[in-house]
Amino acid sequence: MSHASKILECDYLVVGAGAASLAFIDTLLTELPNTKVILIDKKEQPGGHWQDAYGFVRLHQPSLVYGVASKQLEGNWLKLVTTKLTLPWNHRATKQEILKYFGDFVNDKIATKQLEFYPNSTYNFEMEPSDGLHSFSDVHGTINYQVKVNIKLVDGTAGECIVPSQNPLQIPFDDGITVMTPNDVYDAHLQGKYLRSKKFVVLGAGKTAMDTVVFLQRTMNVKPNDIAWVIPNDVWMLRLDGNGNPWSWPVKLLECEGDEAKASLELERKGMLDRLDKDITPTRFRFPVIPKDELKLLRKIEKTIRRGRATALRKDGDDVIVEFGNDHPAWKADVPADNCVFVHATSPGPFNGLNAEVLFNDERTMTLNLLTAPPVSSSMSTMGKLEAARRKGTLDLEFTNHLFQIWKGTPESNAVDGKASENDLLRWAIRGYKLSDSDSREKVKPLVTLAMFVAILDKDPMVAMKWMKGNRLIFFSIPGFKGGIYENLLLLQENGKTLGFLENDVKVFEALAEKLQCLKGM
DSSP: OOOEEEEEEEEEEEEOOSHHHHHHHHHHHHHOTTOOEEEEOSSSSSOGGGGTSOTTOBOSSOGGGSSBTTBOSSOOHHHHHHHSOOOGGGOOOBHHHHHHHHHHHHHHHHHTTSEEEEOSEEEOTTSOOBTTEEEEEETTSSEEEEEEEEEEEEEOOTTOOBOGGGSOOSSOBOTTOEEEOHHHHHHHHHTTOOOTTSEEEEEOOSHHHHHHHHHHHHTTOOOGGGEEEEOSSOEEEEETTSOOOTTHHHHHHHHTTTOHHHHHHHHHHTTSEEOSOTTSOOOEEEEEEEOHHHHHHHTTOOEEEOSSSOOEEEEETTEEEEEBTBSSOOEEOSSOGGGEEEEEOOOOBTOOSOOOSBOSOBTTEEEOOOSSSSOHHHHHHHHHHHHHHHHHTOSOHHHHHHHHHHHHTOOGGGTTTTOOOHHHHHHHHSBOOOTTOOOHHHHTHHHHHHHHHHHHSSSSHHHHHHHHHTOTTSGGGSTTOOOOHHHHHHHHHHHTGGGTOOHHHHHHHHHHHHHGGGGTTO
16 A cells, blocks of 8 residues: 655644634634645545534524634525514524535635634544654555644544444443434434334433423434433533623622532522432533423423433343442333333533633643533633634733742742743643533632633733634623623632632632633623
8 A cells, every 4th residue: 555645734634623723723723814724534525523413403502602712603694584584682503504615715715815723633642753753554554644744733523522423332332232323313214214103212411301202202202211311420411592692600609618419409490400200419510501391391301210320231031221330229111122212421521521621731732621520612612712812912811820920939039030832831820621520619719710811811811802802602691791800800819718719719709700801891
């Protein structure tokens, strides 16, 4: 087999063509239109996990706050109202709409020569650049590319969403037991394969499982009595009509001094959170967004099995036994194996254990990750804005260094001698949000990061506020929205130590609040 080699050059080499990378690239190119980006992805088309997701998937949240900042996902508002009879804020894009949207965006940037896209390509992060050249190859290993990267390598894969079609069921199951992914169920339904006579057991309690339970009833007309649902842990759900925002949870948690149970119940009383069963208190918070009509369908399932995580599916004659380890008794399916379909909806999704905290790795490398709660787009657009400001030289590095020295406890007389590098300051100030972390400080980190972004983007905090108000992906663009950045800093000063913050952390909050007094009431 011959191996061809090609030499390329760019300013940014971005790995991963999912929602994260595309939102970052869009903002970067809007701010710095003469920048050249090379984008690579192991898949054939852009779109990341949306390429592999089940066919009936759609956005949890409104299309208004998803995608890239420069282009509406919901499309023309007048056309939406007149032809689809849908208000713009009620539009939730389908898989097909999202893939077309991302594909069109990439094609547009290719046409302007700002972007080159190399699909079916892989980058080995463990291999150090040789002679300053990065390398990647096509998935078959037949073509190798060497790239001179003038500015940065950007890893857009850290928050990769792991879906069932790409992640086989992680527990053993015996021959003769039918296990299908949501993709399989969808495809079988489209092909007219007769599944309606089957009984279904849905494994998992995340949004994929919820979507599956809804699809079985709404589209396949499966009766609720013919669906059993294995729920490892009950989860709090964000109500689609609850008027929440990415900071609602950390703000309430801060107000409740880190008491998660109290915070959750208060948000439930305010109509922002909901649960599957009013008699069962959820033990997990995973940010699924649920509309009223879908929650109503979920609650129709009476056959719910709450015995922790399934550990194996075993065949005993014609019966199927679901095992739950030593802590819980096994459960026998109501119907024989040949009439029972287990739907695998247990993949971790965005909770992949790869969430990076360090984003500005070094002067030549950065990693994309959430700065706040999902959706992902606003965080990545913010990262693009920060990187562009760094390039333009408009960051308030003097103030950032002032905060850094406060945090380190450096005496004021030594602050000049202790000045850190630009990248060290960004690496300290802007850190990724670890979704699965149980530390209360991590749970309120989005509030700190938001304040830090506004304070360091420019010497004038109103520059960041104006940008956020003009960015369709960020809630500040909603007329009348108030984020309470200054007020939350006061709360962090008041309750920070209760959550585990150190004295110097609180001093940083004080310094941030002093600079951001102009945001009072905004």
